[in-house]
Amino acid sequence: MNPTNPMLTPEVLANPYPFYAALRESTHPVQKLEALMGCYVVTRHEDIVPALRNPALFSSKTTPGGRPPEELGEDLLRYFQPGNSLLFNDPPLHTRLRTLVSRAFTPRRIADLEPRIRELASGLLDTLLAREEPDFVTDLAEPLPVIVIAEMLGIEPERREDFKRWSDAVVQSTDFSTDKQELPRMIADLRDLNAYLEGAIERRRQQPREDLISALLEAGEQEGLLAPIEVIAFTRLLLVAGNETTTNLLGNGLVALIQHPSEWEKLAADPSLIPNAIEEMLRYEPPAHAVFRETTADTELGGQVVPKGSRVMFLIAAANRDPRKFPEPDRFDITREAQGHLSFGHGIHFCLGAPLSRLEAKVAFEELFRRVRRVSFASGQEGHIDWGGSLLLRGPRSLRLRFERR
Numbered sequence: 001m002n003p004t005n006p007m008l009t010p011e012v013l014a015n016p017y018p019f020y021a022a023l024r025e026s027t028h029p030v031q032k033l034e035a036l037m038g039c040y041v042v043t044r045h046e047d048i049v050p051a052l053r054n055p056a057l058f059s060s061k062t063t064p065g066g067r068p069p070e071e072l073g074e075d076l077l078r079y080f081q082p083g084n085s086l087l088f089n090d091p092p093l094h095t096r097l098r099t100l101v102s103r104a105f106t107p108r109r110i111a112d113l114e115p116r117i118r119e120l121a122s123g124l125l126d127t128l129l130a131r132e133e134p135d136f137v138t139d140l141a142e143p144l145p146v147i148v149i150a151e152m153l154g155i156e157p158e159r160r161e162d163f164k165r166w167s168d169a170v171v172q173s174t175d176f177s178t179d180k181q182e183l184p185r186m187i188a189d190l191r192d193l194n195a196y197l198e199g200a201i202e203r204r205r206q207q208p209r210e211d212l213i214s215a216l217l218e219a220g221e222q223e224g225l226l227a228p229i230e231v232i233a234f235t236r237l238l239l240v241a242g243n244e245t246t247t248n249l250l251g252n253g254l255v256a257l258i259q260h261p262s263e264w265e266k267l268a269a270d271p272s273l274i275p276n277a278i279e280e281m282l283r284y285e286p287p288a289h290a291v292f293r294e295t296t297a298d299t300e301l302g303g304q305v306v307p308k309g310s311r312v313m314f315l316i317a318a319a320n321r322d323p324r325k326f327p328e329p330d331r332f333d334i335t336r337e338a339q340g341h342l343s344f345g346h347g348i349h350f351c352l353g354a355p356l357s358r359l360e361a362k363v364a365f366e367e368l369f370r371r372v373r374r375v376s377f378a379s380g381q382e383g384h385i386d387w388g389g390s391l392l393l394r395g396p397r398s399l400r401l402r403f404e405r406r
């Protein structure tokens with residue numbers, strides 16, 4: 001942990017919203033903070049939205065906030081070049097890549113997954129509820145998105161455990177607060193993942209299947225845009241972007257419901273409110289707190305001059321609590337109009353996986369409410385939530401609970 005980083009103090013990690021509010025409501029709502037990697041930090045909804053709509057001025061071709069690349073070693077580094085990464089590109093390349101991967105990731109494909117997601121969520125919940133004081137995070141919120149994306153990609157079921165480990169390593173590789181001692185294991189896992197994916201791609205080139213890797217290869221070959229190494233990079237992006245975020249949505253959402261029993265009761269009485277409740281969970285306690293850009297010219301933002309080449313941190317979690325956009329923003333209200341939250345980003349990089357994570361959360365909460373009358377923290381868990389060591393991705397590391405079945 002870096003003690004000089006104001007976003008990593010124990011108080012802010014436990015509850016970052018007063019810190020965000022102080023930045024947002026200060027006389028300088030856009031500030032350069034040396035301790036935050038020298039970023040200009042932007043917190044107001046009205047400043048963030050137009051900037052994210054302007055990729056020509058606020059470029060995504062910025063260094064990812066991950067581990068220093070030299071730590072990874074030569075052989076791995078070649079897999080980590082931003083190259084054709086969707087997330088770290090601007091138009092026109094971004095537009096072409098996005099069109100291409102969207103074809104393999106259509107809303108139709110996602111909607112078709114609902115029965116299988118329900119089957120998976122039901123199975124995980126039944127196992128969880130058979131336990132005395134289960135851990136909602138490790139028993140449901142972590143495995144569900146990992147299994148779903150593994151099945152979409154066509155990973156063999158017997159490799160799931162490995163896949164979870166690899167997927168955790170990918171997330172770690174983007175987190176500058178990862179403990180140095182964990183690096184050798186992380187690097188070994190990343191190598192294994194690459195080797196596995198190279199084999200998986202080769203098998204599909206010889207014999208295409210009905211899965212996302214085959215669809216990406218096919219789309220890539222047609223356009224000559226996605227070479228196998230880019231299919232690997234995109235798969236890795238799906239793991240980072242999709243797994244821990246969805247885990248956090250499920251964990252954060254349930255914590256908010258436990259802490260607000262009136263909202264739990266509303267959902268128990270009328271589960272058709274679940275989709276709106278999920279939007280409020282995303283607004284109130286977002287799984288990812290910031291997105292980054294780099295300015296391509298001198299500009300002005302929130303009354304502050306931001307020079308060309310500056311790194312800008314858009315604190316979407318602060319904008320979600322901006323009282324100018326959301327009245328009484330610190331109130332968790334599952335019936336409020338939460339549209340306009342920025343938890344999936346905004347503009348051309350708007351989250352590709354938003355329909356998938358919304359579907360997973362809807363199904364998981366529907367199945368939970370079908371089985372459970374009441375839920376509370378297990379003894380010792382209340383007031384002791386470990387939110388992890390980073391705010392870029394925020395969610396409970398573990399959540400031991402007591403469930404009262406219907």
Ligand code: HEM
Binds near residue numbers: 238241243343349354
């Ligand atoms: C982009 C959040 C789930 C894939 C983004 C961005 C955010 C975000 C904030 C914008 C980044 C930027 O503007 O720089 C979330 C949250 C999720 C979630 C909160 C869950 C609740 C998923 C899932 C997948 C996914 C399940 C895929 C399986 C992506 C991809 C991008 C992206 C590929 C890049 C899109 C582009 O650059 O055009 N996500 N995400 N995400 N997300 Fe998600």
